[in-house]
């Protein structure tokens with residue numbers, strides 16, 4: 001071993017060219033002795049290897065080197081290939097970033113350590129790209145940019161203002177004059193921006209009839225993200241009615257799925273308005289009626305089989321699956337449009353697996369012997385010559401929400417086909433579809449006419465503040481949100497006991513019939529203050545709501561967006577007040593500032609303003625206590 005090192009790293013004295021062999025031999029012996037004594041010293045200093053394995057490893061390493069030298073066949077000083085080869089191996093490993101790269105360099109260093117000193121000729125030759133050891137200088141780690149598919153990173157931009165960016169209804173061709181007439185009759189003379197963008201896109205995808213999209217291809221699925229109250233409902237109602245206007249046989253060709261009964265009712269009402277003067281029929285299945293009653297509205301049994309009674313079906317997911325499973329003759333095989341409203345919420349409910357059931361029903365095959373085997377369809381796949389040969393009824397998915405997720409993984413679950421995004425948020429065109437994070441760009445867009453406030457308060461003064469806002473600021477119609485049924489109920493009882501305000505509560509405490517009645521009364525202006533859980537936070541369109549109060553601060557950004565979106569709809573103005581306890585302030589304000597809320601004004605309510613209400617409030621409190629006790633007794637009985 002020692003000889004190997006002597007030869008490999010020759011002492012400068014020993015490398016004189018004019019030396020005789022005898023002199024060189026004696027110098028080598030001296031060196032050998034010196035090295036041996038150093039090795040002995042080191043052995044005494046170092047702890048003994050703990051296991052036989054370690055010993056074998058150490059000796060094995062030593063044994064390997066002379067073997068390499070033998071292979072080279074001469075003195076190492078004349079032949080530097082061996083260490084260079086080892087360096088090359090180390091470089092490769094270091095490049096690959098593998099742990100073995102570090103091991104290899106470690107071994108190289110051990111070789112020089114063994115000799116007890118750094119060989120002078122090795123220093124300049126040390127491998128350049130070997131910063132595995134050392135080079136600990138702090139370096140700025142590059143920021144990892146989220147990667148979005150192009151369709152999400154570069155949406156079709158929709159303008160925000162529903163008061164300025166209007167398109168006269170005659171400027172969009174392809175909408176039947178009768179439909180235009182109906183729009184005007186409902187006070188609509190111009191399309192809102194989202195309608196002006198989505199209606200032509202949908203009409204274009206359906207202008208070759210039901211069988212194929214434009215150019216014979218399956219049309220793209222559409223995702224639409226636009227603020228609350230910006231008219232998303234008409235953006236799908238008008239083109240769907242227009243596309244189905246000339247159908248000959250009645251089949252379910254459009255299906256709208258919504259998360260709640262109230263929303264489904266609202267959307268079916270809009271469809272009813274625009275199909276009124278057409279042969280198209282709309283059915284609503286939400287579980288509000290018995291299954292048998294709903295079945296009667298969907299299919300009719302005749303001598304020659306089942307006849308479909310609806311062209312457009314509006315449904316909640318649970319009841320829809322009930323009909324797929326239990327209604328004889330119910331078929332989605334001619335389904336052309338699948339509209340998923342409040343899509344982000346519906347994606348959250350995907351665990352109920354309603355979508356795979358709908359897709360399976362839509363692509364259900366009766367086998368080649370079926371009545372119209374030629375027209376049976378298959379789920380869209382890659383476009384090939386073969387796939388475009390057979391004309392099929394395409395199933396086009398349309399997603400709508402004010403808080404549509406940008407998460408490609410979540411959207412992927414919907415099995416979208418070559419999707420296109422229409423959004424009021426500008427795109428983030430960056431190099432190679434990366435998102436350029438714009439700090440000023442909020443996550444969501446809000447109606448322009450909406451003003452946001454927060455009210456710092458103590459827990460005990462929250463009900464008083466609500467009463468002050470309603471009575472003192474003279475709002476004629478207000479929606480107040482709490483985070484639970486219990487909170488809603490108690491606040492309702494308290495406000496009722498306080499008097500001077502017509503108040504009602506809306507929550508799952510009431511059946512669908514009662515809830516419908518409450519909403520109607522609120523719409524008619526018979527209720528001034530509606531205290532509600534998040535059951536009315538999404539989609540509910542009640543004209544004239546001037547004020548939204550978040551009695552309990554919403555826990556999620558999306559909840560905030562939808563709650564405050566019940567006011568300032570369709571270009572109107574509105575106010576939103578969020579009551580915040582000291583402990584909630586920082587977190588909440590941070591959350592909304594990330595949402596793109598322009599500015600949340602602090603609205604302090606001085607004690608003096610509340611003082612005149614206190615005496616009446618205390619009476620109401622004791623009344624509430626009595627009522628709660630009575631209710632508890634009744635519950636126990």
Ligand SMILES: Nc1ncnc2c1ncn2[C@@H]1O[C@H](COP(=O)(O)OP(=O)(O)OP(=O)(O)O)[C@@H](O)[C@H]1O
Pocket residue numbers: 187188189190191192195226227228229230231232233234401402538539540541565569570
């Ligand atoms: N072009 C239009 N001109 C005037 N009013 C319109 C127009 N389009 C829609 N509206 C009205 O705007 C209101 C809000 O529409 P819609 O309920 O479709 O909003 P949205 O975008 O679905 O809101 P959300 O996200 O809260 O569900 C409705 O009362 C509707 O009648």
